[in-house]
Amino acid sequence: MKSEIKQRLEALRAEMKKLGIDAWYISGTDPHSSEYLPKRWETREYISGFTGSYGLVAVTLDNAALWTDSRYFLQATQELEGTGIEMMKLRVPDAVSPESWLSENLPARSKVGLDTKSLTVDAFRNLEKGFLKKDIELTETPDLFDAIWEDRPAIPSDKAFELDLKYAGVGRSEKQQKISRELAEHGADIHVISMLDELAWLYNLRGSDVPYNPVFTAFAIIGENANVLFVDSDKIDSELKTKLENDGVQLKDYNTFFEYLAEIKDKTIFVDPSTLNFAAYNALAQNNEIVDGTSLVAIQKAVKNETELEGFRSAMKKDGVALVECLHWLKETIGKETVTDYEFGVKLAEFRAKQDGFKGESFPPIVGYKSRGALVHLHIGPDDGLPLEADGVVLFDSGGQYISGTTDITRTVALGAVSEQFKTDFTLTLKGMIGLTQAKFPYGVKGCHLDILARQALWENGLNYGHGTGHGVGHFLNVHEGPMSIRLEYNENLMLPGQVLSNEPAFYREGEYGLRTENMMVCVEREKTAFGRFLGFDTLTLCPIDTSLIKIDLLTEKERKWLNDYHLWVNAELKPLLENKYHKFLDVLTEQI
Incomplete structure (x- = not known):
């Protein structure tokens, strides 16, 4: 190679x-x-x-x-x-x-x-x-x-399909009309959309052009008097074509997009310079006025409606069941037969696939055993799997695509004895995850203002991690979405009720181990006072956290109570969905500390 x-x-x-x-x-x-x-x-x-x-x-x-x-x-x-x-x-x-x-x-x-x-x-x-x-x-x-590039792959020709309104919650015509109203507030006639997840959300369509992301390759322009979807005609069957046209969507060939832009004149065009390609921008800038800003579709997409949020909660229950069953399998298998970290990643997908509405993984599973856990986005193949033994810990970061929502979770679990240093590192990192979960903050706060809550315990001990703390998660869409984020770097986009984000502080000792605990959460209204509107986060993820790795004396009473309450909730939600043979195992995993 x-x-x-x-x-x-x-x-x-x-x-x-x-x-x-x-x-x-x-x-x-x-x-x-x-x-x-x-x-x-x-x-x-x-x-x-x-x-x-x-x-x-x-x-x-x-x-x-x-x-x-x-x-x-x-x-x-x-x-x-x-x-x-x-x-x-x-x-x-x-x-x-x-x-x-x-x-x-x-x-x-x-x-x-x-x-x-x-x-x-x-x-x-x-x-x-x-x-x-x-x-x-x-x-x-x-x-x-x-x-x-000899034999360079072509653009995929897989069919797009419609996401039923019972999952999407809001029709594409209503979404287009809302974007048009917002465009008018910016004094713009047309919004150019190029991000595939934005197009999938806007038109209530999904596809399979990109591994792990249920999107299809297309461009679009929308406005009060424009709604054009540029997509390969092979992707849209006749029935779907009729539905789209009845909703006012004009279909044009994907390859005509840049020519079409060059013909637009004397309009005010809204573009997101962080995502639109320069060739498209350049084609428009010759004869039009350009307004820059964060994609209006991205902002709307990130604020989930009630149907989408219920879908996430349903997906989390299914994901939690699959994970408990897989952890049970792991516990029963380690020390009795050879299992590699790669095979464990495959098993995670197998257990998820048993769940109704499962549509595939949301990203390639990241499974790091012992020192491999320090490789943050490690991807291993069948030929370089490392045997798991009854010793140390395994970190697994994985997720599922369900018709009702997308999941992303990381757990670090003990397979055997770990050092006191590891337990300290694990607990300090967990304190950060709990700290961000329990945040209460005024409207207007951005992700960079919250990031310290996930790092404070680590920083106080001279420790840190190099990546962000939280990213947006799409609804049966991309596992990473914006425009908001929780990280040290400045991001102008606010935390808003309805946004679904990850919460994943971590710690890595190169050559020794890595650890991360990740839940998904939704931003919610908390209260209104004389000092303004206050927001917070509700946890969505349902899966036990390995308490054997915790130094309990490093937790405050408030943190300990949160963890115990979380485990009571996990037990109550998952037990009725699990076969009886898993009940005792779940009880052990969610024991109070």
Whole structure:
């Protein structure tokens, strides 16, 4: 594989020379700013061999580098070894940005090429700003992977399907009308939608173009007098086509999107520069006024309606049943027959698949045994599984797609003896998860204001973790969604009632172990006082937390009460849904401390 990567880099450099460019920048995404990608756009993995879900690549005629964040530092170092590609860190102090690296590695008046269909407006602007001092020119190029990638996969042609109103809660016409009213408040005529999960939500459609994400490949423009969905006609059968047209949706071929944009004139267009690709923006900016802002669809999608929230609660019960059954299987199997961490990940999916309405996993399972737990987004195959033994802990981060909702959970469970240091680390991290769960805060608070609650106990002991604490979760959609988040970095989007987020503080000791406890929660109204509106979080996830790993004396009475109350709730919700043979096991898992 390493030799193949070197050959691909040389082929890319040959194409760069033909175009007279000195470097080529690879965004690592697709024209829709997707995190998980259709095979056609897995360009980062193709050119580097790095399999993580986030990373940027820059290739000069002499050097190459890949940037990623702390989730993947260890993984990227291992996967890039021997390829000639340097691993660079992002989202840490003193990180060297791609534009800085390119400025250092290129002489003045060099040309950096890029495919603007797979680069966001914000990313283009950041590169442009970073190159100003060095007098480096950004040059639009064709997608060079078309020239070097033999048998490059086509865009998937799988059928889209309708999400029934009993699950969606609100019809697509009503959603479109609400977006149109909000557009008017921004003085805009048209909103351009390019994110696949936003399109799926807006039109109450789902698909299977992207592994783990039930989305389909498309673009759209909507407004008071516009509702055009650009999608491959093979994806929409005649019955669904009729339904969409009856709801005022005009269907056009996916490949006509950019031509259509170029024909729009004298309009005010609302775009999200953090997600819209620069090629689309550029096509519109020639003849129209542009208004930048967070996607109105993303904001609406993140605030779940009551039907969606009930769907999440239903999915959580099914997920909890599957997880208890799987943990029981693990306990009965360890020490009696050989099971690898990879096989445990497969079993998690098998137990979920027994549940009614299960539609697949929401992301590849992350199972880290012992020192592998420190690899934050570890993905292992059948050939590199590590046998689980009655010793240490296993961390598993996994989730399910159910027709009624999406789940994401992490638990760290003991398979045998652990050190006192591990118990301390586990308890300090758990205190952070409980602290964020119990947060009560005024309306107007953003995720960066809350992040300290998850880190405080760790910080007080000189400890920390490098990734974010909470991300949005879609409704039978992408397991990672915005626009809000809970992390140290500033994000202007508020915490709002109805938003569903993860809560996943963690801790990792490289070469020793990793641990993480993750629940999903929903933002809710708490009370109104003379000092304003106060919000909080209700937990959605139903699964026991391993109390054998806790140093009880490190918990406050309030934290201990929360944990005991949580376990009483888990027991009460799951026991009626479990076969009798699991009842005693569940009672042990939820014992009061």
